Amino acid sequence: MISLSLSYLKKNKKQTFTILVGIILASVLLFSVGILFSSFRECLITNILKTNDYHVKIKGDLLGIYNDDILSLKTEGDEYFIKFNNIYDTYGMTEKICSKVTCEKTVYNVKLLSLYGIGDNNYLDLLKELLIGFTIILSVMVFFIIYNSFQISLTKKKRDIILFKAIGISNGQLYKVFLFEGIVCGNVGLVLGFGLSLLFNIGVINLINNLFNEFLGGSLKLSLYMPFVLIPFIFMTLIILFSAALPLFKIKKYKVMELFRENEFVENKNYHFKNFVLNYAYINYARSRRKYRSLIICVFIIIILFNSFMRLTDYTLKIIHEYINIPKYDIALTSNMSNYNKLNGLASYLQADKKNIFRSCTKYSTIPKENYNQGFGNMVEVFITDLGGNEVINLVNDTLVDNKKMIKEKYRPFKSLDSITLDSGEKIDDITLTDKIPFGFDNMFIKNRVILNLNEDKFNKVCSVFSGNALIKTDETKLDNLILKYVKKNDFEVSYTNVKKAYELVNNFTLLIKLFMVLCMGIIILISILTIFNIISANIKMRKREFASLKAIGFINFKINFCLLFESFIISLKGVLYAFPFVLLISNGLYKNLEMYFTVNMPIFSYDLFVLSFMCCFLLIFICMFLSHLNLYRNSLILNIKGDNI
Numbered sequence: 001m002i003s004l005s006l007s008y009l010k011k012n013k014k015q016t017f018t019i020l021v022g023i024i025l026a027s028v029l030l031f032s033v034g035i036l037f038s039s040f041r042e043c044l045i046t047n048i049l050k051t052n053d054y055h056v057k058i059k060g061d062l063l064g065i066y067n068d069d070i071l072s073l074k075t076e077g078d079e080y081f082i083k084f085n086n087i088y089d090t091y092g093m094t095e096k097i098c099s100k101v102t103c104e105k106t107v108y109n110v111k112l113l114s115l116y117g118i119g120d121n122n123y124l125d126l127l128k129e130l131l132i133g134f135t136i137i138l139s140v141m142v143f144f145i146i147y148n149s150f151q152i153s154l155t156k157k158k159r160d161i162i163l164f165k166a167i168g169i170s171n172g173q174l175y176k177v178f179l180f181e182g183i184v185c186g187n188v189g190l191v192l193g194f195g196l197s198l199l200f201n202i203g204v205i206n207l208i209n210n211l212f213n214e215f216l217g218g219s220l221k222l223s224l225y226m227p228f229v230l231i232p233f234i235f236m237t238l239i240i241l242f243s244a245a246l247p248l249f250k251i252k253k254y255k256v257m258e259l260f261r262e263n264e265f266v267e268n269k270n271y272h273f274k275n276f277v278l279n280y281a282y283i284n285y286a287r288s289r290r291k292y293r294s295l296i297i298c299v300f301i302i303i304i305l306f307n308s309f310m311r312l313t314d315y316t317l318k319i320i321h322e323y324i325n326i327p328k329y330d331i332a333l334t335s336n337m338s339n340y341n342k343l344n345g346l347a348s349y350l351q352a353d354k355k356n357i358f359r360s361c362t363k364y365s366t367i368p369k370e371n372y373n374q375g376f377g378n379m380v381e382v383f384i385t386d387l388g389g390n391e392v393i394n395l396v397n398d399t400l401v402d403n404k405k406m407i408k409e410k411y412r413p414f415k416s417l418d419s420i421t422l423d424s425g426e427k428i429d430d431i432t433l434t435d436k437i438p439f440g441f442d443n444m445f446i447k448n449r450v451i452l453n454l455n456e457d458k459f460n461k462v463c464s465v466f467s468g469n470a471l472i473k474t475d476e477t478k479l480d481n482l483i484l485k486y487v488k489k490n491d492f493e494v495s496y497t498n499v500k501k502a503y504e505l506v507n508n509f510t511l512l513i514k515l516f517m518v519l520c521m522g523i524i525i526l527i528s529i530l531t532i533f534n535i536i537s538a539n540i541k542m543r544k545r546e547f548a549s550l551k552a553i554g555f556i557n558f559k560i561n562f563c564l565l566f567e568s569f570i571i572s573l574k575g576v577l578y579a580f581p582f583v584l585l586i587s588n589g590l591y592k593n594l595e596m597y598f599t600v601n602m603p604i605f606s607y608d609l610f611v612l613s614f615m616c617c618f619l620l621i622f623i624c625m626f627l628s629h630l631n632l633y634r635n636s637l638i639l640n641i642k643g644d645n646i
Helices: 003-009 011-051 087-100 112-115 123-156 158-166 171-216 226-253 255-262 277-285 289-322 337-349 456-462 479-490 498-543 544-552 555-596 607-634 637-641
Strands: 054-058 068-078 081-085 102-110 331-335 352-366 379-385 392-393 394-404 404-413 430-434 449-453 468-473 495-498
Touching: 003 011, 011 112, 011 123, 011 498, 054 544, 081 087, 081 555, 087 102, 087 352, 087 449, 112 123, 112 255, 112 430, 123 158, 123 171, 123 226, 123 289, 123 498, 171 498, 277 289, 277 555, 289 404, 289 468, 289 498, 289 607, 331 337, 331 479, 331 498, 337 352, 337 456, 337 468, 337 479, 352 456, 379 456, 479 495, 495 498, 498 544, 498 607, 544 555, 555 607
Parallel strands: 379 449, 392 430
Antiparallel strands: 054 081, 054 102, 068 081, 331 468, 331 495, 352 379, 352 468, 392 449, 394 404
């Protein structure tokens, strides 16, 4: 039986290759997710150990407590920093120690322990839940596609199976033969998939390190945490076993008499199409519904995945752009009073394309509620500058957190404001409200803050102590090095924020999300394309006598291709109609979940994406049908009309 299984795998090389590619790509996808989770966990552990490399910190008198279970013991005054040989014994060993000596205070390194799964509500359990959830979603999608590959492989062997039954081979023996084929393909696919996933993750980790090295606090390294590797392995093993085993139940239905039957003829039914070609195409689809069922399932899966992933990407990017306010300047500098005059020189050194250099101080004021369009309390912070105009910028553009939900607020806070009395006693009269925004001030408008721009004389009276500020837009790169070099040369103190670097980080994060979604979608769609081509090529091959007979009675290739075009449209349409309620449900679910935490200004459902996914599936199926039919041109009509009798 084993030799028969191996001979089938060698004989049907194209079919074996298709199944292997599907398993390998699915393995790469699932293993890569597990390896990435493992690598991020290791990175978090490394970063924690840089600052807190102990398991537990005990305050008390622990003299002479050192034993074989303790890996290292450091002391700082009356505090003892302990690392155990086995981190999983931390809680038990600590209780044992404190039962022998007096422990005044015990502080566990909770973040570190939680990444090892120690303690309640730990990070490791959260990571496992996320990994299992993500793996289940991908597994369900991948299962149907791999299952179709095994099903088509078995369908192509129908004549052989019936012949084996005719010579007395039992169903049980046939199960073993074809199940062994699946096990061989599965083992080879898993090994190759795991190897390729390692190479794939090395590339992904290098990319992440280049984009987020400073943000991560260190380099991300390839790590294999066994539970995170076993989870996708178990799911892939189950997928392969079920995909290989479920089609075998059809073996019982195959009857010996089917060996002597001819191919099905077109039923004499009228579907009320005036055009004969359309009528014939629909009749063929109607009698081949079972054969096309796998194809419809593939379309169904592709459309759900495409719309779900793309919608999730759109929501994520929209939230990033709405809630992360990137200023229009590249660098923000702050100096003390004595160094304020040097900021102009620094701006020139940085070759500023645009700049805003000003003095500022902060006071507080009580403003009557009747002055507000919306009241937020009487006491407000007054940010005073010397930009001139005796003006208050009447604008709030803020992001607030209300019951864990982020809310974006844009409005004019004041009805009117003629004067402000500061907490230091100064009263500023003849104030006007303005909507004019000085360069770089876009992200300064928050609740309970008033931005007051005064003339130089008034500013000097109000702000006896101030700080210098510079907001600079420049094309220069390596701003950190340039600023440090200038500050060292001119001997003055300045603090700064490199906004350009933060903006690059946001762009890199956006790019990473796009790449991740594209890679996931790309792998699944590639598996789907191989499966679709496999199903269609098998179906077209079984219809070669039918096509040859049509050509013999005058049907030209154009008409046959038009029939295939119409069949492709019907299949795609049916898959789309089945997928529509699921896509709508998933889109609504994503929207409702995000609405719990963010205000999402986007439509719940994207008809553009849905139509695009339908068109892509339709064109893909037609191209596969056209190419498969094109292969029949090589044979003569006589060869195509001949049966496949054994």
